[in-house]
Amino acid sequence: MTLIQSSETLDPLGIAESWIDEGRSVALATVVETWGSAPRPAGSHLVIDADGSFQGSVSGGCVEGAVVAEAADVIVDGKARMLEFGVADETAWRVGLSCGGRIRVFVEKLN
Amino acid sequence: MxxxxxxxxxxxxxxxxxxxxxxxxxxxxxxxxxxxxxxxxxxxxxxxxxxxxxxxxxxxxxxxxxxxxxxAPEPRLVIVGAVHISQALAPMAHIAGFDVVVVDPRTAFATPERFPDLRLHAEWPEDWLRQQPLDPYTALAAVTHDPKIDDFALTEALRTGCFYVGALGSRRTHAKRLERFGEAGLSADRLATIRAPIGLPIRAASPAEIAVSILAEVIGALRSRGIEETEV
Incomplete structure (x- = not known):
């Protein structure tokens, strides 16, 4: 039954605490607002460490890369940031939500 | 934070x-x-x-x-009855993010071989629930058909405000169940919250399909908490 992950390993707040106990620097990203057909509701978490390891999700996988990159800066300077993502701009290499929704994501360091 | x-x-x-x-x-x-x-x-x-x-x-x-x-706490699903339906329901619910527990005093049913890697208790619900009380973040599905095993767990689930209380059995079986519970002093309003026949009506035929219909109904109840009946 190795296909089935234990549910604790999928709980971002539990993971955040266990990473801190291991001495890792951790940032927490939280969806605070959504418009339109956003894939994950407000309150969804992504937890990120200084090496860029992450668990959880704030979208269907569309903007996690950008959030992880911002989280690296948040971990270094300790300053929280509010990120906003909208529809992908097809003419540019910018991340966005292909579902057409918009989300606001708050990224903060746990300290 | x-x-x-x-x-x-x-x-x-x-x-x-x-x-x-x-x-x-x-x-x-x-x-x-x-x-x-x-x-x-x-x-x-x-x-x-x-x-x-x-x-x-x-x-x-x-x-x-x-x-x-x-x-919120992790939603928990307590399955009373280590039957064929439960063998499909328990791993499915686990994947869906529920903390799953299977309780059945019949040791022939409640074997680790039938429920690998899952929390399984070969105990009477009366005994197990004393150590692990039910709560509003718990769903209870009673699937043994046997009043000796199901009844206590179902009444406890109603009493503790479980967000979902489902009972397997035909309409006739359920009518008899309601009669017993009514005599035990449970109000008609409380009794009306029991989902019976259990599961969403998707014409499920196999035990695994019934498990899907039960899990979908449990998720529906979890995500509808606090929403007025008219919006559901």
Whole structure:
């Protein structure tokens, strides 16, 4: 039954605490607002460490890369940031939500 | 968020209580709110409804933006009956994010071989529930057909406010069940909340298909908490 992950390993707040106990620097990203057909509701978490390891999700996988990159800066300077993502701009290499929704994501360091 | 707040949130969730992490969006500072705590007057209503429906939300009050992050305990599914349906329901519910427990006093049914890697208790529900009480973040599905095993668990689930109470059995079996429970003093309103016949009506035929219909019904109940009946 190795296909089935234990549910604790999928709980971002539990993971955040266990990473801190291991001495890792951790940032927490939280969806605070959504418009339109956003894939994950407000309150969804992504937890990120200084090496860029992450668990959880704030979208269907569309903007996690950008959030992880911002989280690296948040971990270094300790300053929280509010990120906003909208529809992908097809003419540019910018991340966005292909579902057409918009989300606001708050990224903060746990300290 | 401070690490101390994160730890406090996780301890409350482990104790099967929901909390709200209330933060001022502009400053990022926040605090942990327990059910019943006194908060700013403008936030009383939003805090109450967030506890009721379990949904995190952004609100504007007192000229500021506040984020109410609802941190609820892991939803639990207690399955009474280590039967064929449960062999499919338990792993499916586990994948869907439920903490799953199977209870059945019949040791021929409740074997680790039939339920690998799952929490399984070969005990009477009366005995097991004394150590592990039910709560509002728990769903109970009684699937043995046997009143000796199902009845106590079902009445406990109604008494403790489980967010879902489902019972396997035909309409006739259920009518008899309601008669017994009514004689035991449970109100008609309470009894009406039992989902029976159990599961969404998808014409499920096999045990695994019935498991899908039960799991879908449990998720529907979990996500409809605090929503008026008319909206469901």
């Amino acid at each position: 401070e690490i101390a707040a994160l730890r406090a949130i996780n301890r409350e969730r482990e104790a099967r209580r929901a909390v709200i992490y209330l933060s001022d969006v502009a400053t990022g500072s926040g605090r942990v709110i327990r059910e019943g705590d006194v908060v700013e007057a403008e936030l009383t209503g939003p805090v109450r409804s967030a506890f009721a429906n379990g949904k995190s939300t952004l609100v504007e009050a007192a000229g500021r933006e506040w984020f109410l992050s609802v941190c």
